[in-house]
Amino acid sequence: SGTTLRLSNFEWAIMTSLDKEALLLCWSGVGVAISAVLVVLLLTLPIHRVIITAANIALVVFCTIGYMGYSGQTYNLLTLCVAAMGPGFCVDYTVEVMHFSNLGSADEPTGVKFMNGMRLCAYDVIHGCITGMLGVICLMLCPGEAPRIFSFVTIVMIAYGGIFALWCLPAIMTLADDLVRAIQRLCGGNQRISPTTRKGMEV
Secondary structure (H helix, E strand, O other), X not given: OOOOOOXXXXXXXXXXXXXXXXXXXXXXXXXXXXXXXXXXXXXXXXXXXXXXXXXXXXHHHHHHHHHHHHOOOOOEHHHHHHHHHHHHHHHHHHHHHHHXXXXXXXXXXXXXXXXXXXXXXXXXXXXXXXHHHHHHHHHOOOOOHHHHHHHHHHHHHHHHHHHXXXXXXXXXXXXXXXXXXXXXXXXXXXXXXXXXXHHHHHO
């Protein structure tokens, strides 16, 4: 007859270290998830927005891992599970902001597009972040250190996802667009002034 093994302690999940093969599988899973998001978004968004979206999601995962190291967490089953969940959680926030900010005329500045997009989707993104946090807060009621660690790291990951989607991403893209437009105005102004200057010199 077979032997049945039953684990009655939640702490095994944070006491069990993972080998290099398991770490490689986890990181390859994160890479595949981000790559899949990039490919799917090519059907709906311009290429530069697709690349920025994928980079934003990757930064959220890296920042979450940075928090794990800062707080003294190790590479165990729970922390790597949160790292693997990161792209799935954050893609919703980022894609929603990118989609609504892509609406409007092509001549509108990026800042105006993001302002109009935030009016349409900011509440939904914040609501999604809050409901995700409430779910893992309920998980913290379970006995043991493992559920609390999982909940804390997941809350940090969700917070990073919301902050990057609602603040960092719009701010960086708006500043970059303003810089490009300022350079274009400067170059265009020089081109308009040059003929006048040449005519004055001829007179």
